Amino acid sequence: QKEVEQNSGPLSVPEGAIASLNCTYSDRGSQSFFWYRQYSGKSPELIMSIYSNGDKEDGRFTAQLNKASQYVSLLIRDSQPSDSATYLCAVATNFGNEKLTFGTGTRLTIIP
């Protein structure tokens, strides 16, 4: 089992709809969770970080964390063509050794 798993996609969503991206992780000691966006040929940039169970909203983006079920999700409301990118889930753990693991990413395409 991979430590951080994401559906590779591609995920196609009509413009204006809600895009839902999911990520599961295997280490119950994980403490910090991040969503990065990466445009083709560019470097990753942070979209959201979440550290406790529940929802965290920032503009059109909402991160949801459920530690009991070991998943974290990212919702993008009112999807725009500029949201088309690969979204990387990252999980940080401090259980013995500090460790940060990225998922392989989900490619999202917003259809105008």
Added chain:
Amino acid sequence: DAGVIQSPRHEVTEMGQEVTLRCKPISGHNSLFWYRQTMMRGLELLIYFNNNVPIDDSGMPEDRFSAKMPNASFSTLKIQPSEPRDSAVYFCASSLTSLYNEQFFGPGTRLTVL
């Protein structure tokens, strides 16, 4: 702020040659990370420094890879000897205190080993 600076942006070399990648983190950031990204394996953390000290190098693929951080404003990743399978985009990132904070990525170095 100029952000994280990496050089060179592109490197083409022949198998067996030594390759040195350079990184200047954001001023005031105490943590620095080296990543490798390929289509097959995604984004992999190679090594993580905190206050210039290597904290976790478990991601370094083998002895051909080495990384140094002689001071707070400079780090190098060296591959010697290079092999075609080392071809990838190498990113450097920095964060304010640790891997639990937001990381700011540099533009990356695209390495091609022929």
